[in-house]
Each structure stands twice: as structure tokens, then as C-alpha cells.
Amino acid sequence: MKAIYMRGGSRRRDYRLFIPFLLLPLLLLLCVHPAVADSSTTVSGYYPGTIPAPVADFIAEPLTGPVPLQVSFTDLSQNSPAEWAWDFENDGTIDSTDQNPVTVFDTPGTYSVRLTVRNPSGSDSCLRLDYITVYPLETGRISIQSHPPQARVLLDGVEKGYTPLTLQNVAVGEHQVLLEKPGYAQWEGTIFVQAKKTAHIFARLESNTGTIMIWSYPSKAQVILDGIEVGYTPLIIREVGTGEHHLVLEKSGYIAWEETITVEAGRTFYFFPRLGTMTGTIVIWSFPSHAIVRLDSDNRGYTPLTIREVPAGEHLVVLEMTGYKNWEKTVSLGPGETEFVLGFLKR
Incomplete structure (x- = not known):
């Protein structure tokens, strides 16, 4: 390196020692900024850490149906x-x-x-040509009859x-077929439908009720x-649901009859109760006879x-006759009972 001398007086100065300090900023710039130091470190014009442009791609399932x-x-x-x-x-x-959508194709085509x-x-875009194929839905028919008729029809749960x-x-x-009718057990079955053909069902419904006579x-x-x-005896009660039922008979002057019964499907149940009376009978004699009888003052x-x-219940019986003292007795009468009363009149 050539020395530089300055003339300005009696002293001569050597500036060779200051040259490295003048180059220091340039060296720092090269170290801090890699693009300046070496242009080969760049990728497609982006610095390290920058996201590249996307590349589109996708799949689908199913592709036909x-x-x-x-x-x-x-x-x-x-x-x-x-x-x-x-x-x-x-x-x-x-x-x-959406990133991962779900859609329905409801028109046949590609x-x-x-x-x-x-x-x-x-x-970026990705195009898949003729990717989804949708073909027409083939259909058939179902003919349904039942005994008895007028049963409600549900196909795959839809009326x-x-x-x-x-x-x-x-x-x-x-397909699942279900038949319902009040008073009958449900009928259900599976049927296979073929294209352009008619599948036939004839269902005999089993009664799930009984009869009471x-x-x-x-x-x-x-x-x-x-x-x-529900009516008066004699009576036939039809289409009684299976299970327990409470049956009561009532008639004025008689004790109510009641019973819990269990009705079974397809069976008839017979009942012939004798009603217990709620009243009784009082038979009265007197000596001498032909005395007036008063029952509870009547x-x-x-x-x-x-x-x-x-x-x-309890009743007061009084016997009266001219020339005789009144005779009386309290009678306790039970339902269906007969009480006998004999009164001896005294003068």
C-alpha cells in the first residue's frame, strides 16, 4: 500500500493507519444484509420465512351414485x-x-x-374434468293390502x-313397511323393490283386543x-284393549259389584254377578194382631x-193398639238380611 504524505508544516503525517477504519461500514453492511453479500440466497424474489404461493389439490368421496x-x-x-x-x-x-365442503347433486349428469x-x-386452481357422475334413480312400485282394511301405512317411517x-x-x-290399526297388533316387514316392477304385500292383522260379555x-x-x-246389563263390550281393566256394576238399592280383570287378545270373557241388595226385610207379628206398625215414625x-x-241400618219399630201400651224395639238390619219381630202388647 502506498503511503500518503500531507504537507502542511514542518511535520509529515502518515494516514495509512486510518484506511481500515474507513472501510468498516461497508464490511458491516455486507454481513448484515445477505442479499447484498450474495444474491444467490434469494428464492423466487422472497426472503427466507416468506410463504410460497399455494398449490391447489383435492379429492372427493363418493365419485358416482x-x-x-x-x-x-x-x-x-x-x-x-x-x-x-x-x-x-x-x-x-x-x-x-368452506375448506372441506359437503354438497348434494340432485340432478343426473357428469x-x-x-x-x-x-x-x-x-x-392457484385445480380443475378435475368429469369428476362426479350422478345417474338417475331407478324406481318400482309397492301394492299393499290388509285384512281388515284401512290400516295406516308407514314406509321407512313416513306415513x-x-x-x-x-x-x-x-x-x-x-324398505321397511309398517301397518297400524286401532285394536290390532302392528304388522311390520321388509320388502325389496326392483326397478319397474311391483312388489306385493298382503298383511293379516292380529287383533290385540278382547271381548267382555x-x-x-x-x-x-x-x-x-x-x-x-258403557251401558246396562246384559251387555257385550267389544274391542277392549289387552291388559288390566276395572269393571263395576251399579244398581239402585243394591251393593255395587266390582272386579279387576285381565283381557287377553282374541279372547271373550264372561261375567254373571249376583248383586247384593243394600236393603233388608222386616217381618212383624204381634199379640194380639192387627196392631198399627210404625217404622221410624212412619x-x-x-x-x-x-x-x-x-x-x-238401625230402625225403630213401634206397635200401637187401642187399650194397650205401645210396644217398641230397635232393629239392626244388614244388607240382604231379614229380621223377624214379635211384639206382645200389654194393657
């Missing part, structure tokens, strides 16, 4: 896309902006699907009407079933006397 066809799409794009635009028919209309993805560094019934345009494959002595007793008045006639349908 009958209408309506539900398809699930899965995004496989690279380089962290932040936005998704799905065009399921490749017609320029964005159908979904569909091309385009996915466009985007991030801050750019965008369709009442028997007899023919169902049109039923999808090919297995009831007489009484005396007749014309009111019949009450499970708290509901004049009922002359001895000998039979008083019927006297309410159960």
Missing part, C-alpha cells in the same frame, strides 16, 4: 391456503367457501369440479296412507269400565206385616 348423491370434498392444497372457492359445476359460480385457493403470496294402497316411484332396494241379577245394572259408563200398616226394601 344415484340421485340425490351427497359428496364430501377434502382439500389437499399445499403451502397453507387461507381462502377456498369451490365451483362444483365448473360454471363460474362459487358454490362454497360434473367437473374446480377448486381455487389463495394466500398472501398468490393463488303414506291407508290400505288398500299402491305406492309409485319407490326407490330400488330394501256381562249379565247380572237383577238385570239393568249400569256397567262402568275403567271409570266410563205408619206402614197392621200386623202381621212384611216390610221389604228397608235400607240397611
